[in-house]
Amino acid sequence: MTARYTLFVDDDPWRLVRVEAGRAQRVETGCAENAGIPERAGAIAAQIHDSAVGSRVVVAIPSDWCLCAVIDVSELPRTNRRQAMQYLLEEHLPLSAEDAVMDFNQRHGRALGVCAELDRLRPIVEALRGADVQAVHLCPAALLAGAYLVDQHPDAALICLSIPSGIDLIRLDQQSPTSWHWFSSEAALADGDTDLDTDPDEASAGTCVLFGEAADLPIDAWVSSTTETGNQNQLEDIAAIQAARYLDGEAPPWIDLGQDALAASGRFDAVRKNMTGLAAALALFLLCTGVMTYWRGERYAEQAEQLQAQQVSIYKEVMPGQRVPTSIHSRLKSEQRRLAGLGGNAGTNATDQDVLHPTSALTHLYMTLSVWPTGDRCRLSGITIEPGLIRLNGEAASSVIPEQFAAKLRETGAYEVTPPNISALSQYGFSFGFLARPIKPDAAEPLATETRR
Amino acid sequence: MKPEKRQAVLVAVMLAMLIAGVAWSALRMLDHRRSAAYAAEDTASCAQLADQITQLRGQGTIAAASDQADEQQQELAGAVNRAAQRSNLNAEWQQGMRIEHKRAVRIDDTPYMRKPALLIMKGLTLEQLTMLLHHLTYDSAYTAEQIQLDAPSGEDTGNRWDADVTLTYLIYSPTPSQGQGR
Numbered sequence: 001m002t003a004r005y006t007l008f009v010d011d012d013p014w015r016l017v018r019v020e021a022g023r024a025q026r027v028e029t030g031c032a033e034n035a036g037i038p039e040r041a042g043a044i045a046a047q048i049h050d051s052a053v054g055s056r057v058v059v060a061i062p063s064d065w066c067l068c069a070v071i072d073v074s075e076l077p078r079t080n081r082r083q084a085m086q087y088l089l090e091e092h093l094p095l096s097a098e099d100a101v102m103d104f105n106q107r108h109g110r111a112l113g114v115c116a117e118l119d120r121l122r123p124i125v126e127a128l129r130g131a132d133v134q135a136v137h138l139c140p141a142a143l144l145a146g147a148y149l150v151d152q153h154p155d156a157a158l159i160c161l162s163i164p165s166g167i168d169l170i171r172l173d174q175q176s177p178t179s180w181h182w183f184s185s186e187a188a189l190a191d192g193d194t195d196l197d198t199d200p201d202e203a204s205a206g207t208c209v210l211f212g213e214a215a216d217l218p219i220d221a222w223v224s225s226t227t228e229t230g231n232q233n234q235l236e237d238i239a240a241i242q243a244a245r246y247l248d249g250e251a252p253p254w255i256d257l258g259q260d261a262l263a264a265s266g267r268f269d270a271v272r273k274n275m276t277g278l279a280a281a282l283a284l285f286l287l288c289t290g291v292m293t294y295w296r297g298e299r300y301a302e303q304a305e306q307l308q309a310q311q312v313s314i315y316k317e318v319m320p321g322q323r324v325p326t327s328i329h330s331r332l333k334s335e336q337r338r339l340a341g342l343g344g345n346a347g348t349n350a351t352d353q354d355v356l357h358p359t360s361a362l363t364h365l366y367m368t369l370s371v372w373p374t375g376d377r378c379r380l381s382g383i384t385i386e387p388g389l390i391r392l393n394g395e396a397a398s399s400v401i402p403e404q405f406a407a408k409l410r411e412t413g414a415y416e417v418t419p420p421n422i423s424a425l426s427q428y429g430f431s432f433g434f435l436a437r438p439i440k441p442d443a444a445e446p447l448a449t450e451t452r453r
Numbered sequence: 454m455k456p457e458k459r460q461a462v463l464v465a466v467m468l469a470m471l472i473a474g475v476a477w478s479a480l481r482m483l484d485h486r487r488s489a490a491y492a493a494e495d496t497a498s499c500a501q502l503a504d505q506i507t508q509l510r511g512q513g514t515i516a517a518a519s520d521q522a523d524e525q526q527q528e529l530a531g532a533v534n535r536a537a538q539r540s541n542l543n544a545e546w547q548q549g550m551r552i553e554h555k556r557a558v559r560i561d562d563t564p565y566m567r568k569p570a571l572l573i574m575k576g577l578t579l580e581q582l583t584m585l586l587h588h589l590t591y592d593s594a595y596t597a598e599q600i601q602l603d604a605p606s607g608e609d610t611g612n613r614w615d616a617d618v619t620l621t622y623l624i625y626s627p628t629p630s631q632g633q634g635r
Binding site for chain 2: 282283291297303307310315318328332336355365380382384
């Protein structure tokens with residue numbers, strides 16, 4: 001459970017009350033009685049920071065520091081309403097609006113305006129702020145106690161806080177304050193002017209919650225019944241408990257003088273410095289990262305440009321006099337493929353090479369004629385050399401000659417030779433014909449290498 | 454708006470802008486890094502291709518480019534004449550010589566086409582024919598694919614032959630799918 005702190009300030013030494021689990025406990029600050037405001041704030045901060053529960057407090061101010069009045073706000077416009085209320089309240093005060101800090105509790109066209117001197121509260125708030133303590137709310141202690149009592153007694157129409165330092169009378173309408181009077185003593189109350197007895201019907205309608213010593217207060221004249229509760233020593237405790245509720249955000253304070261110049265900066269003010277530092281560090285980190293990545297990107301861009309210039313240089317060297325294309329790599333690849341194609345190496349395998357470069361018919365002619373029998377005992381009448389087939393026709397004086405010719409051709413090992421088809425001629429000799437097939441396409445040694453250039 | 458809230462909003466906006474700036478810068482850096490990596494890869498590949506191109510140019514060719522096919526066709530007659538001169542053939546033989554060009558045919562599924570031309574000659578001796586064909590096909594793109602020799606009928610022609618020789622040369626003409634690179 002987080003502890004909540006309420007700081008009671010006045011001309012005496014300040015008191016710090018801690019509320020934890022709904023129980024109030026006075027905290028000794030160890031500050032000297034005659035210490036200045038900064039020293040007091042420092043001592044308070046030391047206690048709060050030691051507890052390591054945060055540095056947000058409610059500052060409870062004494063009733064005699066406050067001035068109040070009830071003003072009619074029914075005719076005020078909605079825009080700049082607060083400013084208008086300040087000027088209306090100013091008419092009832094011995095202070096100018098600029099020198100006071102004000103807050104209002106509005107109800108049914110009327111507003112209870114409460115103010116305090118700015119010069120009295122500002123040093124306290126700034127001293128606390130300087131000690132890293134955030135004054136989240138500045139509330140009259142009497143109204144803090146009153147709000148607590150209203151919570152305990154919802155039917156209360158009047159709350160009377162009677163303690164040695166003074167008497168507070170808080171008039172209520174449906175649990176909301178409509179007027180507030182403070183008197184330094186019973187005598188002052190007797191001499192003072194209140195609105196409590198101006199409406200007898202209203203006065204008799206509710207219950208008075210009396211906190212402290214009743215003494216000789218004319219309560220019966222104001223209300224029909226009285227409930228006594230607590231004693232004067234517990235006033236700060238119940239005020240602190242109510243302040244803790246405000247810190248927890250359970251309800252807004254009736255009156256919060258932490259307005260305008262004294263406004264709390266926010267719930268994160270306790271860690272504002274840390275957050276500022278974090279934001280600055282983050283900004284610096286992002287800035288450095290951004291600059292570094294930008295610089296690195298530039299280096300990469302330069303590198304890419306240099307490499308592209310290198311490609312242009314390579315292209316101009318290998319393709320002189322030609323316009324540099326957009327895609328150098330594609331153009332070079334195309335040229336390489338074209339040249340490989342012209343050189344006979346364009347994606348062809350070994351089988352393709354045999355098809356592309358068949359043995360020349362001239363080689364077969366040479367091979368055939370090299371084994372042709374010499375002399376005039378035979379003659380060829382026709383030679384046909386096609387891919388994979390050689391056809392020979394002729395005439396011979398003897399039938400043995402074609403047989404010998406075929407045998408010699410077979411002996412070369414390069415051809416498969418069919419037996420000669422021999423027939424006798426009517427007048428003289430024999431005609432013959434036979435076929436030879438290369439055993440392998442490249443079996444015959446080429447007579448001349450057809451190439452390739 | 455309270456000054457503190459305004460300050461917080463300003464800080465948040467500043468941080469958001471910084472984050473956006475860093476994100477932009479980081480994305481830009483990654484983009485340039487990718488470009489540099491591609492460029493390095495391309496440059497290495499270009500250097501390799503340049504070496505291969507230089508090497509291929511030194512190796513010579515066995516095929517004509519498709520856009521050079523017509524030129525090659527017209528060149529054949531000149532090549533035959535030059536081969537004839539080197540074979541000491543006189544001008545008479547040219548009277549019976551004729552060249553018939555045939556349609557190019559794709560060789561299987563290779564990126565090459567074979568372009569045939571029929572060379573019709575009359576009255577050549579075997580020696581003249583072999584010399585002619587040797588000079589014509591040696592160190593050139595032409596190949597003698599078919600030879601048909603017929604002895605002239607009738608009187609004794611003294612070892613002279615009528616020859617039909619099919620010469621072929623290759624054309625490099627890849628199909629679109631074969632020409633796709635990279």
